[in-house]
Amino acid sequence: MKILFATSEAHPLIKTGGLADVSGSLPSAYTKLKNHVKLVLPAYGDIWEKVTVVRELTDFMVGGCNRDVHVRVFKAKAEGLQTPVWLVDVPDLFNRPGNPYLSPEGDDWWDNGERYAVFSKAVVEIAMNRVGLDWQPDVVHTNDWQTGLVPALLTLEPKRPQTLFTIHNMAYAGLFPKSLFESLQLPWHWWTPEGIEFYGNMSMLKAGILMSDWVNTVSPTYAKEICFPEYAYGMEGVLQQRQDEGRLVGILNGIDQDVWNPKKDHYIRRHYDSEKGRVAAKKENKKDLLRFWDLPEEVIESPTPVVGFVGRLVPQKGIDLVLEVIHDVLEQTDARFVFVGSGSANYEYALSELAHQYPNRVMVYIGYSEALAHKVEAGADMFLMPSRFEPCGLNQMYSLAYGTLPIVHHTGGLADTVVNATEENIKEGTATGFMFYDPSSHALKSTLLHALFLYTKTRTWQKIQKTGMSVDFGWKKSAKQYLDLFKKTDKKNKE
Numbered sequence: 001m002k003i004l005f006a007t008s009e010a011h012p013l014i015k016t017g018g019l020a021d022v023s024g025s026l027p028s029a030y031t032k033l034k035n036h037v038k039l040v041l042p043a044y045g046d047i048w049e050k051v052t053v054v055r056e057l058t059d060f061m062v063g064g065c066n067r068d069v070h071v072r073v074f075k076a077k078a079e080g081l082q083t084p085v086w087l088v089d090v091p092d093l094f095n096r097p098g099n100p101y102l103s104p105e106g107d108d109w110w111d112n113g114e115r116y117a118v119f120s121k122a123v124v125e126i127a128m129n130r131v132g133l134d135w136q137p138d139v140v141h142t143n144d145w146q147t148g149l150v151p152a153l154l155t156l157e158p159k160r161p162q163t164l165f166t167i168h169n170m171a172y173a174g175l176f177p178k179s180l181f182e183s184l185q186l187p188w189h190w191w192t193p194e195g196i197e198f199y200g201n202m203s204m205l206k207a208g209i210l211m212s213d214w215v216n217t218v219s220p221t222y223a224k225e226i227c228f229p230e231y232a233y234g235m236e237g238v239l240q241q242r243q244d245e246g247r248l249v250g251i252l253n254g255i256d257q258d259v260w261n262p263k264k265d266h267y268i269r270r271h272y273d274s275e276k277g278r279v280a281a282k283k284e285n286k287k288d289l290l291r292f293w294d295l296p297e298e299v300i301e302s303p304t305p306v307v308g309f310v311g312r313l314v315p316q317k318g319i320d321l322v323l324e325v326i327h328d329v330l331e332q333t334d335a336r337f338v339f340v341g342s343g344s345a346n347y348e349y350a351l352s353e354l355a356h357q358y359p360n361r362v363m364v365y366i367g368y369s370e371a372l373a374h375k376v377e378a379g380a381d382m383f384l385m386p387s388r389f390e391p392c393g394l395n396q397m398y399s400l401a402y403g404t405l406p407i408v409h410h411t412g413g414l415a416d417t418v419v420n421a422t423e424e425n426i427k428e429g430t431a432t433g434f435m436f437y438d439p440s441s442h443a444l445k446s447t448l449l450h451a452l453f454l455y456t457k458t459r460t461w462q463k464i465q466k467t468g469m470s471v472d473f474g475w476k477k478s479a480k481q482y483l484d485l486f487k488k489t490d491k492k493n494k495e
């Protein structure tokens with residue numbers, strides 16, 4: 001099959017979170033299964049230095065906000081990406097440094113609506129093979145609100161490729177005022193509650209959900225959760241509708257085993273696997289992680305457990321719960337904590353304060369560091385992921401692969417990937433981590449204390465580590481599930 005994979009971020013070119021990890025690895029998994037894939041994304045300012053531009057492929061015009069916008073498409077290659085990249089270049093909209101969605105002040109770019117509408121329109125032109133590229137995809141795989149207009153606009157085309165819209169997070173609805181809808185000259189009949197209007201605004205997320213052939217989200221549990229108001233932010237109706245049509249499915253994300261693999265991770269000090277040298281290597285990696293903070297040598301050498309956290313500092317990730325319980329846990333145990341993250345200023349401040357209050361016990365890095373993220377996975381003993389909701393979550397799978405026991409809330413992909421260390425599961429040899437069922441500070445605290453207690457039972461701990469490390473979270477199985485969906489649609493269309 002020919003698959004056009006449209007995304008707003010892809011590792012290693014540009015990344016704010018898990019969407020980039022998925023976009024950097026699922027297309028390669030499609031390729032390995034003998035499909036032809038092109039990865040299309042906006043040419044942001046920081047991308048140019050990460051790619052080798054092969055050549056300019058084409059240029060054309062699409063409609064922006066009451067104006068025509070000149071689009072150029074470049075073919076590029078990047079180290080670590082097996083898939084050919086097509087960069088959609090509109091300097092005026094995308095050639096800005098840093099975070100793709102936010103200005104340096106941390107606010108959404110004022111013109112995000114036009115930026116991603118133009119990107120989506122460019123993807124549609126490519127998908128329809130109208131811009132001289134001589135390549136007609138069978139499927140367009142779109143991701144999150146930034147590409148939500150692609151499946152919608154393709155419904156207006158008589159002979160078009162199939163579309164799939166993947167929801168990575170319902171919390172980002174891609175909402176814009178009616179004035180944007182008008183200036184983009186979208187079809188007026190879409191402006192209804194049954195269309196892409198959403199309580200007085202337009203929603204690009206809703207456009208993708210409503211008008212694609214298939215909708216999926218990134219874990220089976222989240223696919224069920226989002227049909228309820230608690231997780232759907234007002235879109236439960238349209239999601240239930242797609243579910244009733246049999247068009248909403250959950251496919252668990254995979255992980256890139258070339259990048260997140262303790263056997264060959266080039267960011268970590270000592271390589272290891274579930275069989276060989278795991279215990280000694282993790283000890284070395286723990287010291288290497290702690291050395292980042294320039295701690296006294298006796299602190300670095302200390303055998304006390306290290307609990308890690310890496311993630312966006314937003315309410316989704318349950319960081320407020322951690323802040324509520326950490327004082328008690330520090331008082332009652334000898335645990336140490338390492339936090340790597342950036343996001344809301346209040347959480348960044350609270351974590352920095354903690355580091356001051358508990359020197360040598362709480363280590364904090366505010367910012368984005370790919371290297372530290374890998375070092376935490378390899379060097380920590382446990383990984384905290386108390387997310388209130390988690391469409392899939394990749395870090396808990398990385399943790400499992402690295403023998404770093406995850407402590408998670410029972411939700412979304414966390415529920416689908418971690419097996420709770422109950423006595424029964426430990427006995428049966430299926431336990432891989434720790435799970436709590438109520439997103440409260442009380443539940444988190446008791447689970448964390450339980451995990452720290454179990455850490456002292458070395459044999460049991462090592463057994464759990466080993467079980468987690470032997471689970472295969474690679475992309476093969478999930479990529480096949482995506483391809484099966486595409487084949488189903490193809491068959492239906494031929495009937």
Ligand code: ADP
Pocket residue numbers: 016017018019021310311312340341342367368369370373392393394395396
């Ligand atoms: P989400 O996409 O909701 O942020 P995921 O668990 O799916 O959550 O993916 C997060 C990805 O982003 C992981 O690869 C994680 O290591 C990375 N990440 C998040 N914050 C940081 C950070 N501050 N520094 C380095 N990597 C980070």
Ligand code: GLC
Pocket residue numbers: 017018019022168169218253390391392393394413
């Ligand atoms: C989103 C979700 C996360 C998921 C990632 C990749 O950012 O928050 O749970 O793993 O997308 O699908």
